[in-house]
Amino acid sequence: MARAATTSDVFNAVAEERRRDILELLRDGELPATAVAERLGMTQPGTSKHLKVLREVGLVRDRRAGKQRLYALDARGLRAIHEWAGGFEQYWSESFDRLETYVQRLLHDDEEAQ
Amino acid sequence: MARAATTSDVFNAVAEERRRDILELLRDGELPATAVAERLGMTQPGTSKHLKVLREVGLVRDRRAGKQRLYALDARGLRAIHEWAGGFEQYWSESFDRLETYVQRLLHDDEEAQ
DNA sequence: GCGTCACTTTCCCATATGGGTATATGTTGC
DNA sequence: GCAACATATACCCATATGGGAAAGTGACGC
Numbered sequence: 001m002a003r004a005a006t007t008s009d010v011f012n013a014v015a016e017e018r019r020r021d022i023l024e025l026l027r028d029g030e031l032p033a034t035a036v037a038e039r040l041g042m043t044q045p046g047t048s049k050h051l052k053v054l055r056e057v058g059l060v061r062d063r064r065a066g067k068q069r070l071y072a073l074d075a076r077g078l079r080a081i082h083e084w085a086g087g088f089e090q091y092w093s094e095s096f097d098r099l100e101t102y103v104q105r106l107l108h109d110d111e112e113a114q
Numbered sequence: 115m116a117r118a119a120t121t122s123d124v125f126n127a128v129a130e131e132r133r134r135d136i137l138e139l140l141r142d143g144e145l146p147a148t149a150v151a152e153r154l155g156m157t158q159p160g161t162s163k164h165l166k167v168l169r170e171v172g173l174v175r176d177r178r179a180g181k182q183r184l185y186a187l188d189a190r191g192l193r194a195i196h197e198w199a200g201g202f203e204q205y206w207s208e209s210f211d212r213l214e215t216y217v218q219r220l221l222h223d224d225e226e227a228q
Numbered sequence: 229g230c231g232t233c234a235c236t237t238t239c240c241c242a243t244a245t246g247g248g249t250a251t252a253t254g255t256t257g258c
Numbered sequence: 259g260c261a262a263c264a265t266a267t268a269c270c271c272a273t274a275t276g277g278g279a280a281a282g283t284g285a286c287g288c
Binding site: 001002004032034044045047051052067068069 | 232233235236237244245246
């Protein structure tokens with residue numbers, strides 16, 4: 001097997017930095033595909049592909065406006081990520097304490113080794 | 115170019131569900147690699163590879179304990195993800211409203227088209 | 229209908245993945 | 259030193275990626 005498809009998951013879709021950039025950009029409002037490409041300095045076909053991935057996982061919506069296709073953020077899917085990471089909140093608060101315990105254990109092990 | 119390395123980012127590391135499972139498991143405390151494999155029903159080499167990725171991005175730490183190697187969660191890196199997703203919080207709250215606007219615009223477009 | 233603009237899709241490629249199996253490394257106890 | 263146990267690495271494979279270039283689709287204005 002290979003790596004999971006980028007479209008299999010919001011997590012996978014968002015793993016690509018370019019796509020995170022796109023989402024951030026779209027916070028300011030709808031934009032046509034070309035504008036996204038320009039503002040992020042990406043090629044037009046490249047942008048189109050990234051937008052497709054985001055569309056497939058439901059993080060953006062698109063609507064036609066004449067020849068243009070306007071892309072808009074649909075951030076609801078990001079909530080799952082926020083909540084998943086939030087489930088670790090107490091642990092990253094404790095991390096310093098834990099790290100200290102860990103370091104002290106290492107030091108202790110060294111003493112024993114000598 | 116291919117997809118970004120799984121070790122290039124916390125986002126990429128966490129895109130793999132198996133690795134998220136490992137992190138969740140380690141919330142209950144340190145575990146030797148074999149225990150992780152057993153509890154998640156993964157092969158030993160597979161687990162070892164996933165743990166390596168998590169180690170390289172700093173989401174787990176390991177220490178030797180005799181023949182065993184105990185892995186512990188270091189959740190600090192997940193904070194970045196939590197905060198990044200949190201930056202969209204107001205948007206997923208608004209999403210229903212936006213979706214409505216969007217749908218109405220679609221309906222409107224249809225009317226015009228007829 | 230036709231040219232043009234705005235995109236999307238198709239191809240091709242280099243790359244790295246995750247999974248399995250087999251093998252190597254490291255540590256302990258005798 | 260050696261057997262046994264705990265992990266890590268090396269190999270192999272199928273797969274999908276992101277990027278670039280080129281070709282295809284759709285909508286508009288004349």
